[in-house]
Structures are given as C-alpha cells and as structure tokens.
Amino acid sequence: MDLFEYQGKQFFAQYGIATSPGGIAETVDEAVRQADLAGYPAVIKAQVQVGGRGKAGGIKIANNQDEARSYAGAILGMDIKGHLVKRVWVEHSSDIAKEYYASYTLDRGAKKYLLMLSAQGGVEIEDVAKSAPDAIVYVHIDPVDGISNDQIREAVTGAKIDPEAFEGVVEVLEKLYGAFVKGDADLAEINPLILNTQGLVHALDAKVSLDDNATWRHPEWADWALTVEYDGRERLAKEKGLNYIGLSGTVGIIANGAGLAMSTLDVVNQVGGSAANFLDLGGGASADTMSAALEVINTDENVKVVLVNIFGGIVRCDEVANGIIEALGRVKLTAPIVIRLDGTNAEVAREILAPRESENLIVESTMLGAARRAVEIANKGA
Known part of the structure; x- marks a missing residue:
C-alpha cells in the first residue's frame, strides 16, 4: 500500500521522526483555514502518488489568504501525470539551509535491507544516480542483525553530510530504520531531509510503501487503505x-x-x-x-x-x-x-x-x- 505524503508523515510521527506540522484539505476553504493555522508563508502541496508535482505546478507557496485561495483552487482538481488531485497538504514554509536524501528499502536480489543516503536531496534519486553515482552511499543491512549506530555514522560520513547536520541526520536514520522495520514498510524515503536555518533536521517530504502482507498486524492502516487509488x-x-x-x-x-x-x-x-x-x-x-x-x-x-x-x-x-x-x-x-x-x-x-x-x-x-x-x-x- 503506497501512502500519500501526509499519510507518510503521520506514519513517521508514530516513530518520532520530526516533520513540518500542517493539515490536509479537500476544499479551497479548508485549505485557506489550514494555511491560516500554519502561518504564512504557507506551502500548498498536491497529494498525488507520483513525482514531478513541483514542475507540474502542484506545489505553491502562498504569502497571504488571497494567494492561498488562488493556489488551492488551481491545484485541487489538477491532473498530474494522470493523477487527479483530490486533496492538498498545507504546512508552514520551511527555511531550508541544506537538502539531503535518505531511504530504507528492500534489495530483493541481495536478500537484505538497503540504506541509501546522499547529500544531494530535493531531486529524483534516479537523476543523482545517473549524474553523480558517487554521491550516493549504499549500505546493505542483514535483517537479523539490523543496523548499528556505528554503521549509520559511517554512512553519514561517507555521504559527506554537513557537520552541522551530522548528529541530526544520524538520529533521523536511527528512527527511520525503526519505522521501516517495525512499521512493516517496503520503502521509507525522505526526500528532502532538510537542515533548516535554525539548525534542526527534519523530514520535509515522505514516501512510504507498506507491505500488504502485514495488514493483519496493523489495524491503524485501515483509514489509509480507504484512500488507496486503483485504476x-x-x-x-x-x-x-x-x-x-x-x-x-x-x-x-x-x-x-x-x-x-x-x-x-x-x-x-x-x-x-x-x-x-x-x-x-x-x-x-x-x-x-x-x-x-x-x-x-x-x-x-x-x-x-x-x-x-x-x-x-x-x-x-x-x-x-x-x-x-x-x-x-x-x-x-x-x-x-x-x-x-x-x-x-x-x-x-x-x-x-x-x-x-x-x-x-x-x-x-x-x-x-x-x-x-x-x-x-x-x-x-x-
């Protein structure tokens, strides 16, 4: 089950991963109300399970109520690569100092978990892999042994994460691994993972895919399942x-x-x-x-x-x-x-x-x- 961004942030919150506070809206009026609550400037983000939202006009920063109303009206009902925007996520705009990429997923060929970490976040990781493959650190993890703090620190060092973000990224990676394993995810991705101008590291986005075979263990997934979109x-x-x-x-x-x-x-x-x-x-x-x-x-x-x-x-x-x-x-x-x-x-x-x-x-x-x-x-x- 693939989660929308806002659901992924709810999932992360269960495991103590810091995200930008915000609210979901299905109407223009509700989007404006959420923007007022978040405080301006507010980011209005289309909730679709496809990349390229920003390029398609699905992410806008509103500086006041009028802009929030205008942008929400334009985004709701928008078609992004065949996906109809039915809801938007509204949050206070973050002051970004640095952007990173972090994810845990399954490497079925190696029969292990895989940590991917890069100091080049905010863009598709596939593009980074093509243009600068050395900018991504890959760490295979034995599911029985798990990943240690030393391994995480070695990965953060190898990815050349900025010193001021080092400890924050280590903490997020430890919590993200817990979310990935305990939360029965096939993918837990943060892109971008940001360092803000106040020196704090948190998840600005969330991409999560849950293992349907584990549904019986997670009654809390029921509400998320109702929003799954099938062709x-x-x-x-x-x-x-x-x-x-x-x-x-x-x-x-x-x-x-x-x-x-x-x-x-x-x-x-x-x-x-x-x-x-x-x-x-x-x-x-x-x-x-x-x-x-x-x-x-x-x-x-x-x-x-x-x-x-x-x-x-x-x-x-x-x-x-x-x-x-x-x-x-x-x-x-x-x-x-x-x-x-x-x-x-x-x-x-x-x-x-x-x-x-x-x-x-x-x-x-x-x-x-x-x-x-x-x-x-x-x-x-x-």
Whole structure:
C-alpha cells in the first residue's frame, strides 16, 4: 500500500521522526483555514502518488489568504501525470539551509535491507544516480542483525553530510530504520531531509510503501487503505480476488505463481515485447479463476494479445486446459490468446486444446516460444 505524503508523515510521527506540522484539505476553504493555522508563508502541496508535482505546478507557496485561495483552487482538481488531485497538504514554509536524501528499502536480489543516503536531496534519486553515482552511499543491512549506530555514522560520513547536520541526520536514520522495520514498510524515503536555518533536521517530504502482507498486524492502516487509488483494471481484479498489477505494455500476462509470472514478464521483455500487467492466479487455475483473469485483462484496451503461462504441479494441466475452454465460453476476448502449459499432464492438455487452435488461440510448448509468438502478434496489432 503506497501512502500519500501526509499519510507518510503521520506514519513517521508514530516513530518520532520530526516533520513540518500542517493539515490536509479537500476544499479551497479548508485549505485557506489550514494555511491560516500554519502561518504564512504557507506551502500548498498536491497529494498525488507520483513525482514531478513541483514542475507540474502542484506545489505553491502562498504569502497571504488571497494567494492561498488562488493556489488551492488551481491545484485541487489538477491532473498530474494522470493523477487527479483530490486533496492538498498545507504546512508552514520551511527555511531550508541544506537538502539531503535518505531511504530504507528492500534489495530483493541481495536478500537484505538497503540504506541509501546522499547529500544531494530535493531531486529524483534516479537523476543523482545517473549524474553523480558517487554521491550516493549504499549500505546493505542483514535483517537479523539490523543496523548499528556505528554503521549509520559511517554512512553519514561517507555521504559527506554537513557537520552541522551530522548528529541530526544520524538520529533521523536511527528512527527511520525503526519505522521501516517495525512499521512493516517496503520503502521509507525522505526526500528532502532538510537542515533548516535554525539548525534542526527534519523530514520535509515522505514516501512510504507498506507491505500488504502485514495488514493483519496493523489495524491503524485501515483509514489509509480507504484512500488507496486503483485504476479500473486493478479495482476489478481486487474485487475478484486476483493478484494483479497494471502496467503499460501490450501483452496481457496470466500465470500461476508469482515467480512464474515475473519470469514471464522478463521473457516477454527479452524478446522485444512489453507486459500490460502482472497477474498471478495463485495455486489454482479453475474455470472461474481463469474467467475472472480474462475479464480483467479484457478491460485493458492496450492489450493486443493474452499470454497464458501455466506450470502444472499440484494442479494438472488437463484441468487447466478444460478450465481455459470453459472460461473462453464465458468471456469474449478482444485479443488473440497464446497458451503455454507445462508440467503434469501437459501432453494431455495440449491434445484437449488442439481441436480449438486457430489464429486466435495458439498453443506453444515452451515459455520462450510462447513469448515470441505473443510479442509477434502484439507488434502486428500495435
């Protein structure tokens, strides 16, 4: 679950991380009231889960009530990279002396946590990584051992954090690690982490992604969950209980198991295609589940072909094949479908599908062959 900035600041506050006080507003009048409470100059910030708010005009500094009213009216309802601004965060403008970047996240490849720290904050960390890769300090952390104060101090030294901010940054990093671990976050990012002109270090922004698998441990997340924004595909998938993430490609993906689904996305990319989604059926691939998956993918106008990649372990491929046939009888596809079945009773499954093969239903025996065929079809339909 990705949090909005104001929710991320609420999350940080639970772990003692200092942030700029402010208030949330969904109307112009409420934004003006919050600006009056915060004191002028006040910053009015669009609450959207996408970068580039400032460049898009979604962050403005108001020096009085009239400006607060004007800026709030312009920002509320604004479209920023396809995200509609429904609320703004209003806080007193900070006097910034220095800006830094700090985050904890997961490095799945290394199977460790990762601290990233830079003295170049206030810009996208990806831009820093490209223009000045040596300006970022990376520290891998064993989840069992955690991170020590000495490691944090070494990182702050390596990042060349200003001496006047040194102790403040160390303190924030210690608290941020606690928030990341105890708060079951996949990402806890502060950009910028600022040193103000009074010599205090605090979080000016907050980007937090929470692990949905830990929801049962955090009843306090319930209110945040109500504000999660899904696109039409993701909303439908959630209603049908599917593990689905919408992407922007042209090959619709259906697979059983998260690992196989991710591998399918990788292979599609390797042969020159682009995935329209991640969709994991889980352990089963019944007619009902397959129908639900096809219905969700059918709502995506960008999909030019559907690639079904199933490995039969506990579930037998012949049962999957029968499920697919039944599902195709329920859902009228708007794109051809390429099917790859392997594992238990795979040959039987292919025999079941053989009479129905056509230019709109193609069966391939390997994942690579299926991916190549699907990408070929997608490129023709593009």
